[in-house]
Amino acid sequence: MFARPPALRGEVLESAVTQETTRIIEEHAGYLLRAAIGFGLSGGDAEDLVQETFKTFLEVRGRFEGRSSVRTFLYGILYKKNLERSRKSARETAVDPIEGAFAERFSRRGMWQSPPRGPDEEVLSVETESLIAGCLDDLVQQQKAAFFLKEVERMSSEEICNALEIKPTHLRVLLFRARAGLRDCLERKWEDRPS
Amino acid sequence: MIVPCRDIVRRLAEGEYDNAPLWKRVGLRVHFAMCWPCGLFARQMELLGKAARRRWGMAPDPARVEALRRRIRD
Numbered sequence: 175m176f177a178r179p180p181a182l183r184g185e186v187l188e189s190a191v192t193q194e195t196t197r198i199i200e201e202h203a204g205y206l207l208r209a210a211i212g213f214g215l216s217g218g219d220a221e222d223l224v225q226e227t228f229k230t231f232l233e234v235r236g237r238f239e240g241r242s243s244v245r246t247f248l249y250g251i252l253y254k255k256n257l258e259r260s261r262k263s264a265r266e267t268a269v270d271p272i273e274g275a276f277a278e279r280f281s282r283r284g285m286w287q288s289p290p291r292g293p294d295e296e297v298l299s300v301e302t303e304s305l306i307a308g309c310l311d312d313l314v315q316q317q318k319a320a321f322f323l324k325e326v327e328r329m330s331s332e333e334i335c336n337a338l339e340i341k342p343t344h345l346r347v348l349l350f351r352a353r354a355g356l357r358d359c360l361e362r363k364w365e366d367r368p369s
Numbered sequence: 370m371i372v373p374c375r376d377i378v379r380r381l382a383e384g385e386y387d388n389a390p391l392w393k394r395v396g397l398r399v400h401f402a403m404c405w406p407c408g409l410f411a412r413q414m415e416l417l418g419k420a421a422r423r424r425w426g427m428a429p430d431p432a433r434v435e436a437l438r439r440r441i442r443d
Contacts, residue, residue, distance in 0.1 A: 199441050204434040212425040221437050228441045276379070284373025289406035292413060306420035324384065325418040326425045331384065346383040353382040356417050357410070 199228060202248055205327075209249060212322040213256050214311060223259070227252045242336040246329070249337040253319050260315060272355040292361040302360075305367070309359035317352035320345060372400075378410045 206227055210220035230251050238247050279288040293302050313321065319338060323329045329337070335345055377400060380386060386397055401408035428434075 196442060199438055203438045203441065204429055204431075207429045207434060207437060208425060208427075211429070212421075221433075221440070224437060225441050277375075280373070280375040284375035286374050286404075286406045290410045290413065292409075293416065294409050294412055302416065303420045303423060306417060307424055310421060310424070321421065322425065324387075325421045331387075346385070349384045350379060350382040353414055353417060357382075357413050360413065360417070 195232065198231075198244060198248075202245055203228075205245060206248060206252055209252055209322065209327070210256070212326055213253070213315065213318055214313075215256070223252060223255055226255050230255065242333065246333050246337045249323065249327075249329075250339065253338055256319075257315055270351045270355070272351050272358060275358055276354050290357065290361065292357075292364040301367075302364075305363040306356065306360055308363065309356050312359065313352055313355065317348050317355070320348040321352040321356075324349060374404060374407050377407055381411055381414060 203224060206224045207220055210223045211217075215223055227248060231248060234251075238244070242250075279286065279290075281287045293299075310318070310321075316338070320334060323334045323337065324331075331342060331345055334340075335342055338345070340348070377397070381397075386394060389397075397411075401411060
C-alpha cells in the first residue's frame with residue numbers, strides 16, 4: 175500500500191483532532207457550565223469562563239498526559255481561570271475566622287461547651303435551602319470549588335487534588351473550612367430568620 | 370481511648386469519614402447515638418451537601434448549553 179502524501183496525512187490528522195475537540199466540547203460543555211455557576215458566576219460570566227476554558231484547553235492539550243480524566247483536566251483549567259478573574263477575593267487566608275469560632279465551641283478537653291443549633295430535619299425544606307444558598311455564595315473561591323467538586327460532582331479526593339493542584343492535607347483544610355463555615359452561617363441565619 | 374467530640378466533627382467536616390471502612394462508620398454511629406450535638410452536626414453536614422446538589426446538581430438548560438457549544442465551536 176502506498177503511503178499517503180504528507181499534506182493529506184496532515185489534513186487527516188487535523189480532521190481527527192477537530193473531531194476529537196468537537197466531541198470533548200459536546201460532552202463537557204454542560205458540566206463545565208454547571209461548575210462555573212456553582213463557583214458563583216452568573217449567566218454570561220459563566221459562559222465566558224467556559225469558553226475561555228476550552229480556548230486554554232486547545233492551547234495546552236499537548237501537555238495533557240492522561241493521568242487524570244479529561245473532565246478533571248478541564249475542571250482544573252476552569253478553576254484556575256476563575257481564580258485569575260477574581261484573584262484578590264480568591265486568596266485563601268492562612269488563618270480563617272472559622273478556625274477560631276470552631277475552637278471556641280469546645281472545652282480544653284475537646285468536649286462541646288457550645289453545642290450546634292439550627293435545623294435538624296431529614297427532608298430539606300425550601301426555607302432551609304434558600305438560607306444555605308445565601309451561605310454558599312459567601313464562601314471564598316478555593317473553598318467553594320472544593321465543596322462543589324466534592325458534594326455536587328461527587329469527585330474523589332484524589333481527583334479534586336489533581337484538578338485544583340493541591341495536596342490532600344490542603345483539601346482537608348478547605349473542606350473543613352467550607353463545611354464548618356457553611357454550618358455556622360446556617361445556624362446564624364436560622365436564628366435570625368423572622369418567626 | 371475516647372476520641373473527643375472536637376476531633377470527631379473536625380474529621381467529619383474534613384471528609385475523613387467519606388469513604389471510611391465499615392468499622393469506622395459504625396464507631397461513628399455509636400458515638401452519634403450517645404452524643405446528640407455530634408449527631409446534629411453530622412446531619413447538618415448532610416443537609417449542606419443535599420442543598421448544594423439541589424441548587425447546582427441539575428443539568429443546565431439544554432438550549433443554553435447548545436448555544437454555548439455553538440459559540441465555542443465557532
